[in-house]
Amino acid sequence: MLLVLLMGAVVTKTGSGDGCGNSWPLCYGEILPTAPKLETIIEVSHRFVSAWLGLLVIILAIWAWRRDPHRKEIKILAGSAVFFIILQGLLGAAAVIWSQSSAVLASHFGFSLVSFASVLLIAILSFEDPDRPFIANISPGFKKNIYWLFAYLYAVVYTGALVRHTGSSMGCGPEFPLCNGTLFATIGSQASIHLLHRIAAIVLFIWIVYSWYHARKYYSDQKVVTKGFQFALLFVILQGVSGALIVYSNLNLFVALGHGLIISFLFGTLSYLALIVYRK
Numbered sequence: 372m373l374l375v376l377l378m379g380a381v382v383t384k385t386g387s388g389d390g391c392g393n394s395w396p397l398c399y400g401e402i403l404p405t406a407p408k409l410e411t412i413i414e415v416s417h418r419f420v421s422a423w424l425g426l427l428v429i430i431l432a433i434w435a436w437r438r439d440p441h442r443k444e445i446k447i448l449a450g451s452a453v454f455f456i457i458l459q460g461l462l463g464a465a466a467v468i469w470s471q472s473s474a475v476l477a478s479h480f481g482f483s484l485v486s487f488a489s490v491l492l493i494a495i496l497s498f499e500d501p502d503r504p505f506i507a508n509i510s511p512g513f514k515k516n517i518y519w520l521f522a523y524l525y526a527v528v529y530t531g532a533l534v535r536h537t538g539s540s541m542g543c544g545p546e547f548p549l550c551n552g553t554l555f556a557t558i559g560s561q562a563s564i565h566l567l568h569r570i571a572a573i574v575l576f577i578w579i580v581y582s583w584y585h586a587r588k589y590y591s592d593q594k595v596v597t598k599g600f601q602f603a604l605l606f607v608i609l610q611g612v613s614g615a616l617i618v619y620s621n622l623n624l625f626v627a628l629g630h631g632l633i634i635s636f637l638f639g640t641l642s643y644l645a646l647i648v649y650r651k
């Protein structure tokens with residue numbers, strides 16, 4: 372799933388989305404086009420690997436469902452993994468055939484993260500003893516805090532994907548923390564979309580620091596919660612550093628891919644925390 376997530380990023384970042392023109396599922400009427408251009412190779416390989424992944428996710432979901440028919444969590448996660456992977460495929464096809472707005476394209480990335488997190492949680496639950504599920508014992512207030520933090524993370528992801536799909540990645544020039552020499556931008560400009568993402572990221576960072584501190588102070592006996600927030604803190608720092616490096620490196624492909632990869636770890640960590648507090 373991580374590979375497909377990265378391949379999707381390579382498709383947009385190398386401008387290969389039109390590698391097969393408007394044709395889907397075939398590429399210019401062929402399964403494997405003869406004498407393809409580089410963009411066509413990138414687009415076709417993304418389609419092949421995604422189709423294979425879709426099949427694997429469906430097999431995993433059925434397998435997990437049948438293995439643990441009494442676990443409601445597995446059923447929900449299996450359903451969500453399949454639903455989002457199919458939705459993802461359909462949106463991808465729609466983007467090729469009709470070409471979509473930046474807002475719709477940005478939602479792709481969020482959906483693939485949900486699908487990724489569902490598969491990750493199924494994998495984690497598969498190693499858990501169904502008779503002794505791990506339950507985090509925390510206050511209702513902190514539980515709500517985790518849910519809201521998770522929802523907010525999703526919103527930040529969306530602002531990031533919007534930066535990419537509106538072509539605003541260098542909207543502030545090669546500068547950070549300043550944006551084109553200032554901290555302001557005209558609403559609707561590429562700089563403003565970029566700035567919105569930075570501000571959303573800073574709020575996320577502060578929120579995670581607060582949650583990490585709170586978990587350390589009040590739940591030091593619950594290693595999974597404290598460790599979970601330690602990882603969340605590590606990933607959000609790496610996310611911020613890689614974001615700044617994207618800008619300094621003038622949108623280096625590998626740095627940008629790293630930014631897209633680290634978010635999967637952060638999203639996975641918070642989704643696990645949300646799951647274990649939901650159980651109480």
Ligand code: HEM
Nearest residue numbers: 380528531532535540547572610611614615617627631634
């Ligand atoms: C710390 C929390 C942050 C989170 C959770 C986050 C998340 C994201 C996500 C999910 C994307 C979309 C990736 C993709 O579509 O492949 C993105 C893109 C981007 N982010 Fe962030 N980001 C964060 C911080 C930052 C910071 C601090 C900066 C700048 C200083 C930044 C700059 C960018 C840029 C330039 C892109 C577009 C990259 C591209 O064109 O591929 N991000 N971010």
